[in-house]
Amino acid sequence: MILAVDVGNTVTRVAVFGREGMEWCGRVPTDCTGLPGSLGRLLQEAPGLEEVQVAGVCSVVPKVDPDLRTLIREMGLQVLEIRPGLSADIRVGYTMPEELGVDRYANAAAAYHRYGGPVAVVDVGTALTMEIVDERGVLWGGPIFPGPEVALRGLGEHAARLQGRLPDAAGPMLASSTAEGISAGVAHGYPALVEGLISRARDAVSVPLPVILTGGGGSRLQGQVAGIAERIPHLTLEGIALLAGNRSPAP
Numbered sequence: 001m002i003l004a005v006d007v008g009n010t011v012t013r014v015a016v017f018g019r020e021g022m023e024w025c026g027r028v029p030t031d032c033t034g035l036p037g038s039l040g041r042l043l044q045e046a047p048g049l050e051e052v053q054v055a056g057v058c059s060v061v062p063k064v065d066p067d068l069r070t071l072i073r074e075m076g077l078q079v080l081e082i083r084p085g086l087s088a089d090i091r092v093g094y095t096m097p098e099e100l101g102v103d104r105y106a107n108a109a110a111a112y113h114r115y116g117g118p119v120a121v122v123d124v125g126t127a128l129t130m131e132i133v134d135e136r137g138v139l140w141g142g143p144i145f146p147g148p149e150v151a152l153r154g155l156g157e158h159a160a161r162l163q164g165r166l167p168d169a170a171g172p173m174l175a176s177s178t179a180e181g182i183s184a185g186v187a188h189g190y191p192a193l194v195e196g197l198i199s200r201a202r203d204a205v206s207v208p209l210p211v212i213l214t215g216g217g218g219s220r221l222q223g224q225v226a227g228i229a230e231r232i233p234h235l236t237l238e239g240i241a242l243l244a245g246n247r248s249p250a251p
């Protein structure tokens, strides 16, 4: 059994994986000072944790790493840090592979395991990213763009008359108020953005490219974007479990 830990800039997700796949998952906010406490409490509820020996840890928030490692080791688990190079199947196309977000590497590993190459992932979280693995198994970064919440917060901070809050409902294209205009921007803008990125990625790869949608914002995009093969909400966790399960932990 493996514990997968995915520390994103907004949300930290954890899951227990057994032979049959994911058996339990939970989430807490990534609050840099409070994370070890809240994660420790959450993990007390995790069923089957006594059978786990290895924690695959994937963090894109370096500040939390030391305390997180301490917490996991104090729970009696061995820490296996996810890093580019853990998969024998994919090779990172970055000039400096260590620059690539490890969550993106985990996404790519899970996607490649399911589909082979080429395959792409669109992950909508704090950032909107695309990971592209070509037919030779080379992982290219793909575009990085502000996620919906970050984009709107930026707008609110820089435009005196606009609020930077995410709307609940989709606004119409012919808006009759500022609120409707903003909700139309998010509801129509992000699907159009993702469709455009997918179309350009397909031009760049020039072979049929299945695309997987994931991330907390992925649920809002489901059904709104043409050309998505499937949405897999826990793709990053799946990739972490896969990468951690294939390797023995470092001493």
Ligand SMILES: Nc1ncnc2c1ncn2[C@@H]1O[C@H](COP(=O)(O)OP(=O)(O)OP(=O)(O)O)[C@@H](O)[C@H]1O
Pocket: 007, 008, 009, 010, 011, 012, 030, 124, 125, 126, 127, 147, 148, 149, 150, 166, 167, 168, 186, 187, 190, 215, 216, 217, 218, 220
């Ligand atoms: N109305 C909406 N339309 C589009 N996207 C939304 C909407 N509401 C929330 N979102 C997106 O959903 C995401 C929330 O997902 P979640 O709380 O799982 O965190 P996350 O951003 O995926 O976390 P991380 O980047 O830390 O992995 C936010 O990134 C936000 O941009």
Ligand SMILES: CC(C)(CO)[C@@H](O)C(=O)NCCC(=O)O
Pocket: 008, 009, 060, 099, 100, 101, 102, 103, 104, 125, 126, 127, 129, 141, 144
């Ligand atoms: C892009 C994010 C923020 C997505 O979580 C993360 O993967 C990250 O910090 N990446 C480093 C930059 C890169 O992947 O090229």
Ligand SMILES: [K+]
Pocket: 008, 009, 103, 123, 125, 215, 236
């Ligand atoms: K993420």
